[in-house]
Amino acid sequence: MDNNNYQRATFAGGCFWCMVKPFDEEPGIISVVSGYTGGNKANPTYEEVCSETTGHYEAVQITFNPAVYPYEKLLHTYWQQIDPTDPGGQFFDRGQSYQTVIFYHSEEQKQAAEASKNALQNSGRFDKPIATQILPAQEFYPAEEYHQDYHKKNPSHYNRYRHGSGRDAFIERHWNRVTSEQQLREKLTPMQYKVTQENGTEPAFRNEFWDHKEEGIYVDIVSGEPLFSSFDKFDSSCGWPSFHKPMDMSSIKGKMDTSHGMVRMEVRSQNADSHLGHVFDDGPGPEGLRYCINSAALRFIPKAELEQEGYGEYLQLFDQK
Structure with missing residues (x-):
């Protein structure tokens, strides 16, 4: 380190792409490096770590000036980037290499981490135990160059990955609920x-996409997660956009809806938990399903704009059609 007053902090929080930007933007942060640590193989590759055979975790190592940005503040920032109750990985990424760990570099850091973890457990913010481990720091191996500062090199993919993985929705739900509501009302x-x-319903035949026929995909208006394709859209004469199926079944979830004296299956987006509409069994497709979706829950991305978006x-x- 260039300055004797600088210190290091090492955090594992799932995909290291998502763990750089939150720290990199703060004052007093000298550098944030993506890498691997905690395992038993020297200089591992990304593929080796992902194979779950090295014992390493994806992590970031932060060089910081504690006089400007104290370690306790780093811990506070760290907790707000992860699901600390998940013992099996983080969001879409499963396995030991994606588990959450605080690696301490001194006894002072260990004590601060334990106190911070206990405070979070006792806060009542989460209804499950805090699963994040606290372990002594080990040799840290920087990841391949294309992983470094990924949010700057590939901003579109980075933003879409954060949204699609569910990380952003989780953070909003557990840490920024009030702010999120205000932001959503503005957005x-x-x-x-x-x-x-x-859980509202827009007027039939008086909404944006009920008779829309352009090629492209429909994404969640809140999170941007991909939901439906124009290839699966059909005219059901119901006055709302109708689809045979979602692009990926994992992008939606169903919930029994008994409102208005009816029994229906509500459709919600998986990550943002947006109400989308309902699914019925009167569709013409192979599965016989009709996903009746509110236009107001969707944003359309034309085929010609998919790359830039x-x-x-x-x-x-x-290309396959």
């Missing part, structure tokens, strides 16, 4: 907010 139209946040990987869907 969304009154109808979009009513539909996605209050960060959804370039879905262009292959159109």
Whole structure:
């Protein structure tokens, strides 16, 4: 280190792409390096770590000036980037290499980490035990260059990955609930907010996509997670956008809805938990399903704009047709 007053902190919080930017933007942070630590193999590769055979965790090592940004503040920032109750990984990423760990570099850091963990456990913020481990720091091996500062090198993919993995939605739900509501009201139209946040329904035949036929994909208006493709859209004459199926079943979840004296299956987005609409068994497709979705819950990305919007990987869907 260039300055004897600088210190190091090492945190594992799942995918290291998502653990750099939150610290990198803070004053007093000298550097944030993505890498591997905690295992038994020297100089491991990304593929070796992902194979779960090295014992390493994906982690970030932070060089910081404690006079400007104290270690306790780093801990506070760290907790707000992860799901500390998940013992099996983080969000989409499963396995030991994606588990959460605080690696302490001194007895002072160990005590601060334990106190911070106990305070979080006793705060009542989470209804499950805090699973994050606290372990002594070991040799840290920087990851391959293309992993460093990934949020700067590939911002579109980085942002889409954060949204799609569920990390952003989790952070908003558990740490920024009030701010999130204010931001959503500013971001969304009154109808979009009513539909996605209050389980509302927009008027039939008087909504944006009920008769929309352009090629592209439909994403969650709140989080941007991909939901439906124009290839699966059909005219059901119901006055709302209708689809045979979602692009990926893991992008949605069902919930029994007994409101208004009816029994229906509500459809919600997996990560943002937005109300989308309902699914019925009167569709013409192979599965016989009709996903009746509110236009107000969707944003449409035309085929020609998929790349620039960060959804370039879905262009292959159109090449196959």
